[in-house]
Amino acid sequence: MNTVQNLIDILKQAGMRITPQRRAICAYLAENDNHPTAAMIYDDLKAEMPSLSLMTVYNTLNTLANLGAIHVIGQAGDDTVHYDADTEPHINVICINCQKIVDVPSEHLVEIRQDIDRQSGYRLIGSRLSFYGLCPDCQAKAESSSGH
Secondary structure, eight states, rough: OOHHHHHHHHHTTTOOOOOOHHHHHHHHHHHSSSSSOOOHHHHHTTTTTTTTOOHHHHHHHHHHHHHTTSSEEEESSSSEEEEOOSSEEEEEEEEETOOEEEEEEEEHHHHHHHHHHHHOOOOOOOEEEEEOOOHHHHHHHHHHTTTT
């Protein structure tokens, strides 16, 4: 998982000015594992930081993603892009009903990444693997509404 300082350092290296808004975005990413959207970050930070713009959130996220500091998970069935600041190998399991995303560590991913690294010749900066299904809560709701 990235630290606040690590994300800030990456933005500095990219030539971005470290404003209080960008610092707050980095802190949000480093301190939350909720796989937020840009709108979620904006909504959560706007009250304490009225000068924050949604464009600043998007620009900061895009810069961090382009540099491999965070991952773009993509949409989780809600037509909205989600972000993940945990760049260690793991699997994202996504509920297609409520869009909850959980991280599942897997030692197999480390082996797969090493194998891909050896065979491809690429300098890998990250990896992402997602599985889709119904979370336990949504399964229980579906069962109770169907009378089972």
